[in-house]
Amino acid sequence: MRPSRPARAGQYLALLAYLVFLAFPFLWLISTAFKPPRELASLHPTWIPKDPTLANFRQAFDEQPLLRAAANSVLVAVCAALIAVVIATPMAYVMARHRSALSRAATGWVVVSQAFPFVLLIIPLFLILKNLHLINSLPGLTMVYVVWSLPFALWMLVGYVRAVPPELEEAAAVDGAGKLRTLVSVTAPLLAPGLVATALFAFITAWNEFFFALVLMKTPERQTLPVILTHFLGAEGVADLGPLAAAAFLATLPSLVIFALIQRRLTGGMLTGAVKS
Amino acid sequence: MRRVSRLAAVAAAVALLLTGCSSGGTADDGRITLEFQSLAWQKESVDANKQLVEEWNAAHPDIQVKYVQGSWDSVHDQLLTSFEGGEAPDVIHDASDDLADFAYGGYLADLRDLLPARLKSDIPQHSWETATFGDGVYGVPFLQEPRVLIANAKILEAAGVRIPTPERPWSWEEFRAVTKKLSGDKKFGVAWPLKEPVSATLNLSLSAGGRMFHRGADGKVTVRFDAADQVAPRTVHDQVNTDGSASGATLGMGGSDTLPGFFAGKYAMVPLGFSYRQQIVQQAPKGFDWQVLPAPAGRDGLAQGVSPQTLSVAEDSPHKKEAAQFIDFLLRPRNMVRLALGDWMLPTGTEALKDPTLHTEKNDWATGTALAGDLRSAPAQSVRGYAEWKDKVATPALQEYYSGSIGLGELRKRLVKDGNLVLARYQR
Numbered sequence: 001m002r003p004s005r006p007a008r009a010g011q012y013l014a015l016l017a018y019l020v021f022l023a024f025p026f027l028w029l030i031s032t033a034f035k036p037p038r039e040l041a042s043l044h045p046t047w048i049p050k051d052p053t054l055a056n057f058r059q060a061f062d063e064q065p066l067l068r069a070a071a072n073s074v075l076v077a078v079c080a081a082l083i084a085v086v087i088a089t090p091m092a093y094v095m096a097r098h099r100s101a102l103s104r105a106a107t108g109w110v111v112v113s114q115a116f117p118f119v120l121l122i123i124p125l126f127l128i129l130k131n132l133h134l135i136n137s138l139p140g141l142t143m144v145y146v147v148w149s150l151p152f153a154l155w156m157l158v159g160y161v162r163a164v165p166p167e168l169e170e171a172a173a174v175d176g177a178g179k180l181r182t183l184v185s186v187t188a189p190l191l192a193p194g195l196v197a198t199a200l201f202a203f204i205t206a207w208n209e210f211f212f213a214l215v216l217m218k219t220p221e222r223q224t225l226p227v228i229l230t231h232f233l234g235a236e237g238v239a240d241l242g243p244l245a246a247a248a249f250l251a252t253l254p255s256l257v258i259f260a261l262i263q264r265r266l267t268g269g270m271l272t273g274a275v276k277s
Numbered sequence: 278m279r280r281v282s283r284l285a286a287v288a289a290a291v292a293l294l295l296t297g298c299s300s301g302g303t304a305d306d307g308r309i310t311l312e313f314q315s316l317a318w319q320k321e322s323v324d325a326n327k328q329l330v331e332e333w334n335a336a337h338p339d340i341q342v343k344y345v346q347g348s349w350d351s352v353h354d355q356l357l358t359s360f361e362g363g364e365a366p367d368v369i370h371d372a373s374d375d376l377a378d379f380a381y382g383g384y385l386a387d388l389r390d391l392l393p394a395r396l397k398s399d400i401p402q403h404s405w406e407t408a409t410f411g412d413g414v415y416g417v418p419f420l421q422e423p424r425v426l427i428a429n430a431k432i433l434e435a436a437g438v439r440i441p442t443p444e445r446p447w448s449w450e451e452f453r454a455v456t457k458k459l460s461g462d463k464k465f466g467v468a469w470p471l472k473e474p475v476s477a478t479l480n481l482s483l484s485a486g487g488r489m490f491h492r493g494a495d496g497k498v499t500v501r502f503d504a505a506d507q508v509a510p511r512t513v514h515d516q517v518n519t520d521g522s523a524s525g526a527t528l529g530m531g532g533s534d535t536l537p538g539f540f541a542g543k544y545a546m547v548p549l550g551f552s553y554r555q556q557i558v559q560q561a562p563k564g565f566d567w568q569v570l571p572a573p574a575g576r577d578g579l580a581q582g583v584s585p586q587t588l589s590v591a592e593d594s595p596h597k598k599e600a601a602q603f604i605d606f607l608l609r610p611r612n613m614v615r616l617a618l619g620d621w622m623l624p625t626g627t628e629a630l631k632d633p634t635l636h637t638e639k640n641d642w643a644t645g646t647a648l649a650g651d652l653r654s655a656p657a658q659s660v661r662g663y664a665e666w667k668d669k670v671a672t673p674a675l676q677e678y679y680s681g682s683i684g685l686g687e688l689r690k691r692l693v694k695d696g697n698l699v700l701a702r703y704q705r
Binding site for chain 2: 223234239
């Protein structure tokens with residue numbers, strides 16, 4: 001049954017309100033990034049800067065090693081995403097296809113592991129990484145992010161694997177394909193959208209993460225973007241607002257670009273995971 | 278075949294990325310390397326710190342200092358983890374009100390035998406008290422800032438009110454009368470940014486003789502809320518709720534949030550930290566005429582509490598002596614002035630305070646410098662349990678009192694009765 005006109009209008013209105021709600025902080029961030037200090041302190045702020053300037057960007061780059069921090073963030077996030085997907089895929093396959101007491105226990109552990117707060121983990125983690133000489137090292141941080149994103153990545157991929165009909169694998173087996181061949185030639189291509197979505201999730205998790213990076217990365221040469229952004233904040237919440245907005249705007253760009261590039265595959269992946277066979 | 282090549286390419290890419298992830302090793306050339314974690318964040322301040330580190334490194338090839346950037350926003354958690362993991366920087370920049378837990382926890386070195394006599398005598402005793410916990414001294418207080426009234430000079434001049442000076446400040450009563458005179462037509466004499474009301478209230482109360490925290494003969498601390506403690510909070514309450522001379526809207530704001538209204542002439546005065554002058558210089562509209570006035574004075578004159586910025590040495594540092602030498606270098610009078618100018622704050626050192634650059638009329642440095650002698654240790658920073666009292670008891674109670682939701686009796690009951698229950702748990 002098609003919805004009535006008023007109902008449809010209401011739906012569009014709700015959608016519009018939601019989009020405005022989502023877009024507002026980002027648009028305000030862009031506006032702030034281009035405003036000179038005097039406009040930032042105006043009692044009647046405007047959306048469009050009256051006297052737009054790039055000075056905030058110049059200052060942000062002058063004061064903090066943004067490019068190096070961005071490179072660190074990209075490196076760590078890409079490594080973490082790839083490794084998490086590589087590890088999670090076979091695990092997810094086993095958990096989805098072979099339901100046993102062990103796989104149920106593993107699923108339970110995945111759920112429980114999401115409940116641990118950061119502060120509970122950070123000190124033992126710090127000590128372990130210290131003993132491994134992985135404090136202030138990008139591989140150490142990557143390992144943390146892999147472990148941190150793995151449970152949810154696994155959870156996502158289990159759903160995607162279950163959405164692939166087992167009959168296809170059985171047909172391949174009837175045609176003489178071995179287990180590995182079936183996985184590589186039949187299951188993996190069907191899982192591709194799910195793998196992309198999972199990798200993206202792991203990437204975003206690592207890209208935005210602050211607390212582990214703050215504690216584990218000591219020198220500016222190794223710090224990631226979220227940590228560097230806090231250097232624009234002073235005591236008692238005072239902020240260098242213009243350069244902070246400029247740097248934060250730049251920090252959001254990689255995520256947006258990646259989303260834009262793989263949006264179709266991501267949407268397909270989400271739908272695939274949503275439909276259970 | 279094509280798929281196999283793709284897989285190989287992905288594997289190679291991962292291997293390359295991991296290689297890229299590898300951190301480089303550090304050469305062990307036998308020199309001592311100290312880590313100095315600085316919380317400087319404004320460009321001038323970061324530049325001053327880095328330049329001083331460079332000068333030290335050039336003059337001390339055997340004791341090199343590595344500058345590490347920290348941030349005020351997250352320093353406590355970051356330091357706590359570093360201490361627990363035995364990876365703390367050798368020289369630690371922080372604020373005195375953050376040191377108590379670290380000092381009592383044994384993470385910081387007692388500096389009494391490490392610092393030279395020159396530095397010890399250069400910094401006044403009342404500043405040392407801010408970093409003294411129990412019998413030890415766990416930080417060198419080096420930068421501090423009084424809370425001042427930043428005023429719209431034109432509004433004050435037009436109203437014909439007496440302009441206070443450090444020699445002849447306003448009393449709390451006079452301040453209240455002046456703000457009444459400056460108010461009307463949707464404009465306010467003062468805007469109190471009291472998002473975090475406790476430290477502002479306690480620190481300003483010192484001028485009227487208020488201490489609120491009293492240590493008994495048994496060493497235990499209790500909260501009282503005597504007449505002297507009530508002068509400052511009652512003034513704020515009455516300005517907002519009785520006189521209409523203070524904006525109620527700014528009670529939930531931070532200092533920076535009040536500046537747009539201040540620049541627009543909505544508020545004649547804003548009580549802010551001395552270092553806010555930098556933001557005012559950067560953000561004020563062209564031709565905006567502002568000036569720094571001392572905070573109101575009470576029976577104890579212009580006394581007010583501060584929590585200075587400090588430099589400490591980690592207890593785990595294997596090079597405590599060298600770390601103390603570096604602190605001594607950073608805090609030589611001329612260098613202390615450079616750090617103070619970079620942060621728009623006042624140095625604690627008596628020699629540094631004599632520097633002519635801190636006595637100029639430009640940006641009202643002279644007014645702030647004249648207040649340095651009246652700055653005292655913030656009343657509660659060494660009291661165990663203060664943080665919980667502040668968050669759970671005092672902050673909501675003062676916020677409700679200032680907004681007019683509760684009266685003075687209820688405020689007293691909460692601060693004292695509920696407060697002492699909290700403190701008692703820490704003093705068993």
